[in-house]
Amino acid sequence: MRFSIISTVACSMLACFSQAFAQQETSPEGLTSDQVIERSGVPSSAVAAVVNDAVVTTFDLRQRIKLMLISSGGQIPQDALPQLQAQALRDLIEERLKLQETKEFDMEISDAEVMDELSVMAAQSNLTADQLIQTLEGAGISVNSLKQQIKAQIAWPQLVQGRYRDRVRVNEDEIDNTLERMREDASKEQFLVSEICIPVDNPSQAQQYYQGGMQLIEQMRRGVPFAVVAQQFSACTTAAVGGDLGWVRAGELAPELDSAIRELPAGSVTNPIPSEGAFMILAVRDKRPAVVKGEPSFTLAYASADASLGNAQAHAALEKISTAEICAGRALRIDLGPGVGYSLLENVTLDQIDERFRTFVEDLDREEQSIVIEADGAYHSVYVCDKDEGLGLPSRDAIENRIYSRQLGRISQQYLRDIERESMVDVRIENFQQPNG
Incomplete structure (x- = not known):
């Protein structure tokens, strides 16, 4: 969404930016832009944009540009400043829209929270x-x-998650498919990847978004670091860390992205790649050989029942492990009955398991339970919550969280677009020069 402001051959920077908004003539309060400006007391010449009942001033814009310049270490070329200005204005408008929406839901962010983040x-x-x-x-x-x-x-x-988290459903098949791709590709290279996301708000303008991405690549060719461009222009959550995705295993990204990074030499950057309603620019910073398969490890739900319960009652109690919530660590919601104890054992390797029980565990897969074993005056059984096959694959929870975040991110973008369409956003500035210093 943020990249609707990138200049193209067809239109100037600020002209494209103005056209990006579906504007209404009046704010939700029924005020026109001129009435909002008059009520604010800000001179018309100092207004960069009107966002519903609020104004964005040229002072706000100047401050944001300075902030972006200082955060980039002054590494933005002079000819990129118009693009930086348009992005700064876009960011300010989006912030106004977001804060106005959170106010509608009585959300308040305390000064202490802001200072904690500042620290x-x-x-x-x-x-x-x-x-x-x-x-x-x-x-x-x-x-x-x-x-x-x-x-x-x-x-x-916080607002997006509070309103829409119940709509996000991560299908077990999605996790299984991702793991299967990663397992199949475990014998291949790993990649240290950074990303820039350019959401495509309007598919009919996809070529303009693509050209905007190519302009960013051109800035990198002129010496602007990838991380600086990502911090200022990426719509991904990784923008805050310069687009850093960390080490990515083959098969972990969407197929079109996975294919691109496999073919790219270390130290190279892709052209914009269409993926899931956005253009993605990926940098492969390094590559390393595949992980050598090591020793499997398990996350086990373990339960034991005192022999005094008797064989039948102990078996009946231990069979509940698979339907209890030990794997989720929700101790208060687990009831295996009197005389039955349980615990969650994480990252356990086979050599850490009592050799009397080892053979009953080593061939188990995820979501499988061992037979009931009688030893030392008690009955024992384990259920496999998760299993790392020794390939260094992420846990199911980690994969689920990544898929969940991606889905919620798409909802967030759509939510903001919907707010824009229902809002009055009037870009007043035509030509603004950032003063020296």
Whole structure:
């Protein structure tokens, strides 16, 4: 969604940006743009955009551009500044829309939450929050500009998750299919990958989005680091860390992306690749050989019943392991009956299992239960919650979380587009030059 502002041959930067919004003539309160400006007391010449009942001023825009420049280490070329300006304005408008929507649902982000996030950001640069604020003020940046940005970054995901998490269903087949692809490809290379996401809001303008992505690649050819471009222009959640996806195993990404990184030499960047309603730009920073298969490890739900219960009662109790919630660690919801104890054993290798029980466990697969074993005055049984086959594959929970985040991210983008269509967004600025300093 953010890349509807990229300039193309067909239209200028700000002209494209203005056309990206489905504007309404009045705000939800029934006010026109001019009435909103008059009520705000801001001179018309200082208004960059009107967003429902709020204005974005040229001062706000100037502050955001300075913030983007300082966060990039001043590595943005001069000829990229118009693109940076358009992106800064887009970000400010989206923040207003997000904060207005969260206000509708009575969501409040406290100053303490904002300061906590500010402290985390400062720590990434080996600074305290006060030192970061001093650095910003020394560069002529009001910390309020950053706080506004942080507030939207905290509030929006909370709102989206609160409203839509029940709509996201990660199918077990999706997890199985992902694991199967990764298992089949475990003998192949792994890739250290970074990403830039360019959501395609309007499929009829896909070529314009593609050209916008190519402009970013051109900036990288001129020396702008991939991480800097990702921080400023990517719509992925990884933008905050420069687009870093970390080490990715073959088969872990969507097929069209997986195919591209396999063919790419280390140190190279793909052209924009259409994938799931967006264009993706991937950088392969490094490659390494496949993982050598090691020793399998298990996450086991273990239960034991005292022999005094008797054979029949002990077996009946232990059979409940597979339907209890030991694997989820929800102890308060587990009831195997009196005289039965249980525990969750994570990342257990075969050599850590009592040799008397080892042969009953080693051939079990996920969601399989051992027979009931009688030893040391008790009955014992284990259920396999998860199994790492020694290939270093991520857990099912990790894969589920990744799929869940991707699905929720798509919902978030659609939600924001819907808000835009129902809002009055009037871009007033035509030509704005960022002053020196």
